[in-house]
Amino acid sequence: GIQVEQSPPDLILQEGANSTLRCNFSDSVNNLQWFHQNPWGQLINLFYIPSGTKQNGRLSATTVATERYSLLYISSSQTTDSGVYFCAVNRDDKIIFGKGTRLHILP
Amino acid sequence: EAGVTQSPTHLIKTRGQQVTLRCSPISGHTSVYWYQQALGLGLQFLLWYDEGEERNRGNFPPRFSGRQFPNYSSELNVNALELEDSALYLCASSTKSGQGTYEQYFGPGTRLTVT
Numbered sequence: 233g234i235q236v237e238q239s240p241p242d243l244i245l246q247e248g249a250n251s252t253l254r255c256n257f258s259d260s261v262n263n264l265q266w267f268h269q270n271p272w273g274q275l276i277n278l279f280y281i282p283s284g285t286k287q288n289g290r291l292s293a294t295t296v297a298t299e300r301y302s303l304l305y306i307s308s309s310q311t312t313d314s315g316v317y318f319c320a321v322n323r324d325d326k327i328i329f330g331k332g333t334r335l336h337i338l339p
Numbered sequence: 340e341a342g343v344t345q346s347p348t349h350l351i352k353t354r355g356q357q358v359t360l361r362c363s364p365i366s367g368h369t370s371v372y373w374y375q376q377a378l379g380l381g382l383q384f385l386l387w388y389d390e391g392e393e394r395n396r397g398n399f400p401p402r403f404s405g406r407q408f409p410n411y412s413s414e415l416n417v418n419a420l421e422l423e424d425s426a427l428y429l430c431a432s433s434t435k436s437g438q439g440t441y442e443q444y445f446g447p448g449t450r451l452t453v454t
Contacts, residue, residue: 265443273376273427275445318382320443325395327372329382 234259236321238330245309246338253304253333255319262322264295266304269316269332278304278317309337341366343432343446351452352420360415360449364432370394371413372431372443373405382429388413390435417451425453 235258245251255264266278279286279293281302286293290310295302306313316332344363352358364371373385384397388407402418411432417424427448433441 263441267445273429273448273450275429275431277442277444280442320382322441325387327384327387327395329374329384331381 233326234261234321234323234328236319236328236330238317238319238333240333241331242334242336244336244338247309247311249309249337251306251309251335253306253317253335255302255304255330257300257302257321257328259300259323260297264302264322265320266293266302267318267320268313269318271315275318306335309335311337311339313337343430343444345428345430345446345449347449348447349450349452351454354420354422354453356420357416357418358420358451360417360428360430360451361412362415362430362432362446363412364430365444367434368432368444369411369435370433370441371407371411372433373413373415374429374431375399375426376429376448377423377426385428386415420453422453425451427451 237256239254263282267275281293281295283297290307292305314337316334318332320329346361370389372387374382376382386396386405387394405415407413429448431443431445433443
């Protein structure tokens, strides 16, 4: 089955820094989503991005489907950006989440 | 527009008991997905219902089961609870699955503790 790998597993940054999170997948997929899980466990949709580039405020994402990876960019980090970021892919009725990147933004 | 809702929020059960978790999807969504997230771990796919039918299930034993009702709400049932079933159970919904081009929206989860 499809393997989804996220890197780095952990990231500690000062407030105001920029970061890039990566999601690699081992085969072609029908879609890809990025989520942010807050400290209370709620998963927040960030991007639905099977291909191309999207931006939403300080966050943007790029998926290069032909090369089987997606990147999530966070600019001017804030403490509220802390949490775990997951990417999830779907193919052939199978949904696979990566193990996540745990982001700590220090004040 | 109301989001995905789940009940109860928290639940404490004893090993060997049975539990039922409930999920109401976003209005207009016909697919419901269930995931298990053990403490500090990633999300493991449990079940996927689409218009009342089970579309796929993850690698979980048969004591994990569920169903989807005509109004597209869903229940997850876990029988013969084990300590390792303690986890956050997340439900998500999406519009009708077609060519895998859906977008999932998650509920707040039910935190189950088995003692």
